[in-house]
Amino acid sequence: NAGVTQTPKFQVLKTGQSMTLQCAQDMNHEYMSWYRQDPGMGLRLIHYSVGAGITDQGEVPNGYNVSRSTTEDFPLRLLSAAPSQTSVYFCASSLLTGVHSPLHFGNGTRLTVT
């Protein structure tokens, strides 16, 4: 019963490096999203997808890219890491409609950019 699987759990990058955060879900959810969590600011939406081949920007998309080639996978790419991207990142998924659509979260990735 995996749910949402997010890797890695921790990552340290140097400014300018690139990396991809992986996210996979096995619940056949249409909706997938990436959030970042910063102290005192709650969770803010970076990018989201409502199905394979469809992605869109959230509240704080700058510096991040996403793609959705399959229903299961939704990777987040940092092309040139900056210290401002130091944060905890969460992948989440849900059904698209109805009261039974709370977000199911991965366990998060703590990213530090030096």
Place this chain on the structure above:
Amino acid sequence: AQTVTQSQPEMSVQEAETVTLSCTYDTSESDYYLFWYKQPPSRQMILVIRQEAYKQQNATENRFSVNFQKAAKSFSLKISDSQLGDAAMYFCAYRSAEDNNDMRFGAGTRLTVKP
């Protein structure tokens, strides 16, 4: 855009006592969903309780209940018989029924449970 406000950055409660966490939101929509999530030190986000705006009855899940006041745009969480394991960050969240892509979170309330 909808906003969610949690005005209590930190709260504390004595074990076995009751505590209420506040949440207000701003929206012009009539249909939406509200959620409370718990984030223990493990960092995992755990759904505590959910409420649909069209339902008058307040949601209850064991020791957790909400006081949903639609006109006041208020959605508080009451934890009864507090346990040490309830210590965590609690996030209030709003999800639009018209635009499911729009889910907003409050800044969170850190709850400490004193033995």
